[in-house]
Amino acid sequence: MGTAGRPQRPRSLGAGGLQRPHARNRVGPLHADEAESGAEITTGHPTSSSTLPGLVVTMYRHAVIDDESDVLVTTGTGYGTALACRRLGDKRVTSIDVDAALVEKASDRLASVGLTPQTAVCDITGPLPGQYDRIVSTVSVPVVPASWLAALRPGGRLVTTLARTGLIVTADKSPDGGAIGRTAPDAAGFMATRLGDDYPPGLDAVYERARAAEGEAVTTGRYPVLYVPDAWDVWSMLELTVPGIEHRCTDDGDRRTVWLLHPDGSWARAEGQWTDPPTVHQSGPRRLWDELERIRHRLNREGGLPVYGAHVRIDPDGTTHLKRGAWSATIG
Structure with missing residues (x-):
């Protein structure tokens, strides 16, 4: 699957x-x-x-x-x-x-x-x-x-x-x-569980707002544009930090645009040329690109992220606790 x-x-x-x-x-x-x-x-x-x-x-x-x-x-x-x-x-x-x-x-x-x-x-x-x-x-x-x-x-x-x-x-x-x-x-990555013939609709409405709109905050990013699912440890860490983000991406030659979309209406759009710092637009109750950059700061500072090899404790109700060193996360 x-x-x-x-x-x-x-x-x-x-x-x-x-x-x-x-x-x-x-x-x-x-x-x-x-x-x-x-x-x-x-x-x-x-x-x-x-x-x-x-x-x-x-x-x-x-x-x-x-x-x-x-x-x-x-x-x-x-x-x-x-x-x-x-x-x-x-x-x-x-x-x-x-x-x-x-x-x-x-x-x-x-x-x-x-x-x-x-x-x-x-x-x-x-x-x-x-x-x-x-x-x-x-x-x-x-x-x-x-x-x-x-x-x-x-x-x-x-x-x-x-x-x-x-x-x-x-x-x-x-x-x-x-x-x-x-x-x-x-x-590894697998398809998620589903209950019906198809998955429920994604965040198309949020994407329509984010596709070309001016953000409430417009900044210059520190790192080149990253399509997050291409970097497994960053992708996993971001999901544990802000669950539910949907990622989209387009490439036009050396120019890339990525979108981070969240069910609460938050969105971020980053556009950049190759390794140049991107222009970042963000709106909604969370600043999703800021969350991503904090994870990339940690990766650069420590040379790795703590998500792989973490200790796992699962409660009888399925609540899952992850811990490695000083880092921890809870799912469910």
């Missing part, structure tokens, strides 16, 4: 060996399997994609799956489910997806190679259909669902990514019903 809330244009985000899903198999409610030859190219936001095989294996390695593990995985195309079945035998694997058509198609593919794991059409953020030793989610969640902690057996492990970040969280169930773990030193 892939990542939601992405910008309006495709980007190459594989620098530093980081991996991101790359092949779309569903756009909005339309499935690639149902595309007709010669039909017009569908436009819109991807709602499912094929995960890079190496990334599936990376997530399973973080789960430390052993021979006796009962594992819950997410379905998508069924590829990751097939790997888990080959490792454990299909009777120990449960595969779920919110999309009934994806579950049906994946089940058919799996059956064609002799694999019959338990499958279910299920919202992964709600009640789960059993008890498990491992939960491995190749969709990202805004907060760890309390239902995962309820469905994990004592000592069980969950592995997931946090929405709008590149953070992989691994955590083992603790006696209090929560979980303890860390953010992995490597990174």
Whole structure:
């Protein structure tokens, strides 16, 4: 599965060996399997994609799956489910997806190679259909669902990514019903969970205001224009600092314009030529570009950001606490 809330244009985000899903198999409610030859190219936001095989294996390695593990995985195309079945035998694997058509198609593919794991059409953020030793989610969640902690057996492990970040969280169930773990030193991005056929509308109304308007504050930025999702640690840190920012970008030769948009109506637009300091417009209750520059100051001063390798403590209700050194953040 892939990542939601992405910008309006495709980007190459594989620098530093980081991996991101790359092949779309569903756009909005339309499935690639149902595309007709010669039909017009569908436009819109991807709602499912094929995960890079190496990334599936990376997530399973973080789960430390052993021979006796009962594992819950997410379905998508069924590829990751097939790997888990080959490792454990299909009777120990449960595969779920919110999309009934994806579950049906994946089940058919799996059956064609002799694999019959338990499958279910299920919202992964709600009640789960059993008890498990491992939960491995190749969709990202805004907060760890309390239902995962309820469905994990004592000592069980969950592995997931946090929405709008590149953070992989691994955590083992603790006696209090929560979980303890860390953010992995490597990174990945997946599509976010959804409840319907498509994701809700993005921040188009905020973008229309921000596209060319004069900001309430107009300044010259210190650093060259950065499209934040291109810099995984900065992207993750900004999401933990100001959750919910949507990023958009256009390039015109060496000139780049980026927008930071927030549901509270705040926006920032930065325009610059190559490495020149950009002109920055900001409006709304928060100064989003100022928040970004504070993070870039820290990165330059310390040579890194504390988001990767952070200690993680998850409460039984799913509230997630991250801490590394003097830095901390709470999600949920």
